[in-house]
Amino acid sequence: MRDGLKLFYHLKNEWVSIVVDCRSQQPSIAYFGEALGNVNASMLGQLDRHEAPASLSAEPVISLSPSVGTGYLGHPGIALRKAPNRWQFNPRLVSCEASESRLALVSICEALAVEITHYLRLDRNTSVTELTTHIKNLDSEARVSVDRCLMTAPIQDHLTEALELTGRWGYELQQNRFPLPASSVVRENRTGRTSHHLHPSIRLLSTTTSLHSGDAIDVQLAWSGNHTTRIEQLADGRRLVQAGELLEPDELELDPNTSYTSPSCFFCFSNEGVSGLTQQWHRFIRARHEPVNALPHRTRPVQLNTWEACYFEVNEATVIELIDQAADLGIERFVLDDGWFEGRNNDHTSLGDWQVDRSKFPAGLTPVATHCHSKGLEFGLWIEPEMVSRKSELYRAHPDWVLGFSGTSLIEARHQLVLDLGREEVVDYLFESISALLTETPIRYLKWDMNRDIHQMENAVGGRAVHHQTNAVYALMARIRKQFPHVEIESCASGGGRLDMGVLQHATRFWPSDTNDALDRVRVQTGFLSMLPPELMGSHVGPSPCHLTGRQHAMAFRAGVALWGHMGVEADIRALDESERAVLEAAINLHKQHRLLLHRGCYIEHESSAQQVSWSVVSADQTEALSALALMETPNTAFPKRMRFLGIDVAKQYRVNLVWPQELSAAQAQYRDSLQANTFGGDWLQHAGLEPPIMRPESILIYHLTAI
Numbered sequence: 001m002r003d004g005l006k007l008f009y010h011l012k013n014e015w016v017s018i019v020v021d022c023r024s025q026q027p028s029i030a031y032f033g034e035a036l037g038n039v040n041a042s043m044l045g046q047l048d049r050h051e052a053p054a055s056l057s058a059e060p061v062i063s064l065s066p067s068v069g070t071g072y073l074g075h076p077g078i079a080l081r082k083a084p085n086r087w088q089f090n091p092r093l094v095s096c097e098a099s100e101s102r103l104a105l106v107s108i109c110e111a112l113a114v115e116i117t118h119y120l121r122l123d124r125n126t127s128v129t130e131l132t133t134h135i136k137n138l139d140s141e142a143r144v145s146v147d148r149c150l151m152t153a154p155i156q157d158h159l160t161e162a163l164e165l166t167g168r169w170g171y172e173l174q175q176n177r178f179p180l181p182a183s184s185v186v187r188e189n190r191t192g193r194t195s196h197h198l199h200p201s202i203r204l205l206s207t208t209t210s211l212h213s214g215d216a217i218d219v220q221l222a223w224s225g226n227h228t229t230r231i232e233q234l235a236d237g238r239r240l241v242q243a244g245e246l247l248e249p250d251e252l253e254l255d256p257n258t259s260y261t262s263p264s265c266f267f268c269f270s271n272e273g274v275s276g277l278t279q280q281w282h283r284f285i286r287a288r289h290e291p292v293n294a295l296p297h298r299t300r301p302v303q304l305n306t307w308e309a310c311y312f313e314v315n316e317a318t319v320i321e322l323i324d325q326a327a328d329l330g331i332e333r334f335v336l337d338d339g340w341f342e343g344r345n346n347d348h349t350s351l352g353d354w355q356v357d358r359s360k361f362p363a364g365l366t367p368v369a370t371h372c373h374s375k376g377l378e379f380g381l382w383i384e385p386e387m388v389s390r391k392s393e394l395y396r397a398h399p400d401w402v403l404g405f406s407g408t409s410l411i412e413a414r415h416q417l418v419l420d421l422g423r424e425e426v427v428d429y430l431f432e433s434i435s436a437l438l439t440e441t442p443i444r445y446l447k448w449d450m451n452r453d454i455h456q457m458e459n460a461v462g463g464r465a466v467h468h469q470t471n472a473v474y475a476l477m478a479r480i481r482k483q484f485p486h487v488e489i490e491s492c493a494s495g496g497g498r499l500d501m502g503v504l505q506h507a508t509r510f511w512p513s514d515t516n517d518a519l520d521r522v523r524v525q526t527g528f529l530s531m532l533p534p535e536l537m538g539s540h541v542g543p544s545p546c547h548l549t550g551r552q553h554a555m556a557f558r559a560g561v562a563l564w565g566h567m568g569v570e571a572d573i574r575a576l577d578e579s580e581r582a583v584l585e586a587a588i589n590l591h592k593q594h595r596l597l598l599h600r601g602c603y604i605e606h607e608s609s610a611q612q613v614s615w616s617v618v619s620a621d622q623t624e625a626l627s628a629l630a631l632m633e634t635p636n637t638a639f640p641k642r643m644r645f646l647g648i649d650v651a652k653q654y655r656v657n658l659v660w661p662q663e664l665s666a667a668q669a670q671y672r673d674s675l676q677a678n679t680f681g682g683d684w685l686q687h688a689g690l691e692p693p694i695m696r697p698e699s700i701l702i703y704h705l706t707a708i
Ligand code: DGJ
Pocket: 307, 337, 338, 382, 449, 451, 492, 493, 494, 495, 511, 513, 514
């Protein structure tokens, strides 16, 4: 029965159209792209193809959840099982609840007694559409195993290239563009967290799509566990994209009358190239994510993090000294990283024992927090709740609380094991431990870390843990935030290992990478900002030489790169010489002066090369902009390439100041003075641009533009 079903549904706004074809047994996306005027059934019919030689008489549709047995021969989007002889999932669309921006398409498979509902929600103010799948076991007796649930959509023929975010620990979020093959692209992550290697997103581009022009579609999964993104070309030439949670056999079983809702899969469209996608994502995330949405009312405090300043050697005297010096530099939040809890003198020990180490902090952490407040700083704390060290009171008391793998010994990574969050008593222990810390000491910020992959995922009942573990972490974060609404959470997993739109429901800051190397950071930041807005990007001024790469960079470069996100410092500020301190202080001031612009403005990446990278953040009313030019290596011409200031108002007149670095060569100072003596048309700045002065490699210039 098809209750009042239409042949198709067309959701649209000024940015995008999405047309859902309901003429077949299962709904499919007929179109996602540029906003369309009217669509009618005959236009849709025109997309049907003739019978191809040696094929079925009617080409099988690529439905939102294609399954085997329906004629479709590609990678199934859904696979369910009730018994070895009950796996024939063949649902029939029965109804659709439709509003201007939302569809709920309900299908039922009578043979398996399963209902599947596809929800599509088009954001009103951007081109972002959210898709989720809801699977309900209608059976009153049998359980159903959900082996796979991937959102599936056909790809338009002209989108023949892909751009992925990939990387590794210490060098995350690198952009890799490649032509689509005639076979499949499979991106599968089984690390038990989002992963440093494969971000759960994929961009689809045409050969002519560039940074600022052409069609681009981004598919992004909001999930911090195992995931799959796939692109496949079928034998008939059609291509499809799939994204969803990666489920192993029997990992997800639904009891009678229970259901599963897939992680949201977001589709975003732009006809203004990759940078257009960025604009859409930033606007969408700022408006939609409740923790992020609350941020404009709070200024992002510049923070000092103790990690690369003292690693595990934290104690009251040291941190008081750091706090004093941080206050003098204008720092506003102090984050005590790893090393503060019972016996934690190195990474071999103590995870799970979330009590303050009294040999380091004799009176607990409250005096540290009080000292922070007396100096005008907030206090934040590092934790890694999902983990336990073998050398810990917790493990000694509850060796059975960890995930494992029967028949083999436990694999330690960074000398730690993973707690089984499927056990209620574990989650309660963690909630109580974290609550005790937050109740005892005025902590405003938690840096929530996860420093290993989940190699052994067997839980207490012999099942596979990752699906449940991921939801349990979300639930624990939500519980903490509900109980302590003034506490912000930063998501970290050895740097950018848990950086995705799923955890964004609970976090307001990401630690993108453990590298504080300014040169590498420019690339990491570019990847990060292509998707997430700057106020969510932790960016710290690190030590020189950099602890990861050994590169040495001037403070002006390190600080000039770090001030573009949620700025912080992660170096032993006690060891700075006077001139470095002065430069750092000036950078912090510059950041503070412009942070509202940086954290609310519109970020635009400029055309870049291996040698130079540049970008701008422009205020919503285009009266102000901050623009950077980073010279990455020795240029093969004397001067860097001309800088075009994108995103400003071509009809306005601007004053241009070179505001960074403070110390300029004689030629640069002359250049700055001549800029200051003039005003420039926005059209000139945007189209003709400005010649930069001669620069040294591994240095950065920052321009401030104000409309007059
Ligand atoms: C990994 C994080 O990325 C670092 O910033 C630091 O917090 C360490 N963990 C602490 O163990």
